Amino acid sequence: MKLAIVGAxxxxxxxxxKVLAERQFPLTELLPVASAKSxxxxxxxxxxxxxxxxxxxxxxxxxxxxIFSAGGSVSKEHAPRFAAAGTTVIDNSSAWRxxxxxxxxxxxxxxxxxxxxxxxxxxxxxxxxxxxxxxxELHKVYQVQRIVVSTYQSVTGTGKxxxxxxxxxxxxxxxxNPAYPHPIDLNVLPHIDVFEDNGYTKEEMKMVNxxxxxxGDDSIRVTATCVRIPVMGGHSEALNVEFAREFELDDVRAxxxxxxxxxxxxxxxxxxxxxxxxxxxxxxxxxxxxRRDETQPRTLNLWVVADNLRKGAxxxxxxxxxxxxxxxxxxxx
Ligand code: 2RA
Numbered sequence: 001m002k003l004a005i006v007g008a009x010x011x012x013x014x015x016x017x018k019v020l021a022e023r024q025f026p027l028t029e030l031l032p033v034a035s036a037k038s039x040x041x042x043x044x045x046x047x048x049x050x051x052x053x054x055x056x057x058x059x060x061x062x063x064x065x066x067i068f069s070a071g072g073s074v075s076k077e078h079a080p081r082f083a084a085a086g087t088t089v090i091d092n093s094s095a096w097r098x099x100x101x102x103x104x105x106x107x108x109x110x111x112x113x114x115x116x117x118x119x120x121x122x123x124x125x126x127x128x129x130x131x132x133x134x135x136x137e138l139h140k141v142y143q144v145q146r147i148v149v150s151t152y153q154s155v156t157g158t159g160k161x162x163x164x165x166x167x168x169x170x171x172x173x174x175x176x177n178p179a180y181p182h183p184i185d186l187n188v189l190p191h192i193d194v195f196e197d198n199g200y201t202k203e204e205m206k207m208v209n210x211x212x213x214x215x216g217d218d219s220i221r222v223t224a225t226c227v228r229i230p231v232m233g234g235h236s237e238a239l240n241v242e243f244a245r246e247f248e249l250d251d252v253r254a255x256x257x258x259x260x261x262x263x264x265x266x267x268x269x270x271x272x273x274x275x276x277x278x279x280x281x282x283x284x285x286x287x288x289x290x291r292r293d294e295t296q297p298r299t300l301n302l303w304v305v306a307d308n309l310r311k312g313a314x315x316x317x318x319x320x321x322x323x324x325x326x327x328x329x330x331x332x333x
Contacts, residue, residue, distance in 0.1 A: 001027045001325065002063035004087070006078065007070030008032035008043055008052065011159055012092055015314035016067055019283075021046050023318060026325060031058045033070075059085050065324060067317050068092060083119035088324055090317045094202075096122040097210055104213050107319040108260040109136050114320075116328050121320055126312025127151050127203065127226065127235055128210040133285040133311070134304045135241065137259040138252065139215060142243035142298070146221040149207060152229045152236040153192060154276060155184060157308050166230055180228065189228040201226060234276025235308040242299045252290060252300060261311070262287050274305035282307055283315045 003025070007013045009032070020027065032043040032052045042049040058066070059081050066082045068075045072095035079089040079096070096102040104122045105111055106129055114121065124132075135144055155162040162179035169175055169185035180189055193202035200208075204224040211222050256264050265274045266288035274286035289303035306312055 002029040002031060002061060003027040004031040004033055004058045004063040004066035006033040006066055006068040009034045009038055010069055011156060012069035012309060012313045015309040017045050019314045019318045025318060031061055031063055033058045063087050065321050079120050089120045090123055090320050092123045092313055092317060094206060096120055097124060104210060105320050106132055106214055106316060107323055108133055109214055111323040123317045124210050124214060125206040126157060126308040127153060128207050129312050129316055130285045130304050130306035131237060132211060132214045133261040134287050137255050141255055142245045142247050144220050144241055145244050146242040148240040149224045150238045151226045153226060154231040154233050154235055154308055156233045185230045192226040192228055231276050234279040234305055235312060236276055237304045239302050239304055240293055246298050249290060249292060256287055261285055266290050274303055276305055279305050279307040283311050285311060
């Protein structure tokens with residue numbers, strides 16, 4: 001099984017290698033792909049050094065699977081080239097997510113929809129993944145009608161430049177190469193990605209549109225406020241969810257406890273609730289602060305935290321690859 005990682009030297013690419021090794025993904029040959037200037041650079045994987053190869057060489061090697069985390073323009077240009085060569089692409093960018101011909105997959109919810117015809121598979125946005133994992137089983141029982149979500153997103157979601165800005169500001173320096181238009185340390189920015197004509201940011205509209213596509217229900221009403229906070233890893237979200245059917249909190253708790261991918265962390269009497277620092281290195285989506293919204297019927301408040309580089313990106317992509325190998329062993333080339 002040959003596997004290409006396009007964007008192998010970025011934050012998510014590095015996390016992908018870590019997760020692939022941890023989960024003992026059955027690859028026999030790794031093809032790290034990065035920018036032309038990185039070709040030849042060595043990438044360590046399971047104690048072995050692999051040279052970064054060019055995009056063309058990776059395509060020519062005809063890997064069974066290629067996982068992309070290299071931005072939308074690189075994916076738009078090169079994912080179809082891999083697909084034409086017979087490779088199945090799993091893409092972390094937003095390039096294909098809302099394309100009606102492409103599947104947007106969170107394995108716990110909809111991996112079963114995949115077929116051998118799907119040669120470009122979209123990995124959802126990190127903040128969307130943790131939301132739909134948390135609501136998956138509750139939706140089946142009570143039918144989600146409306147979601148109001150406010151996010152508190154870590155700087156690792158932006159990338160290394162943002163991490164450097166936070167660290168420099170935290171050290172009392174002015175950021176040498178800022179990722180944000182304002183200081184991020186001791187501050188919060190209600191601005192993730194770019195603003196659209198409707199006054200929402202692209203990040204907020206990703207949550208609105210991707211959630212409905214993954215949950216397979218365009219009637220679900222979603223409104224989002226996405227905020228960047230000075231945290232080094234782990235996205236948090238406050239969800240207010242209105243259901244079609246009435247619920248009992250004890251039943252909600254029991255359903256969350258059996259929801260695939262969820263870890264219930266909810267005991268305020270012991271100050272136990274999900275926090276970003278507790279999500280680091282974990283693949284579970286941590287859920288807590290369960291309480292009824294007393295201001296309107298059939299509505300629940302909950303707090304959802306996940307490692308945005310892992311379940312929010314790398315692990316979700318690897319789980320899709322594992323599904324492909326398990327269910328549809330790609331033709332060996
Ligand atoms: C962010 N979700 O957190 C976006 C992209 N990873 O910046």
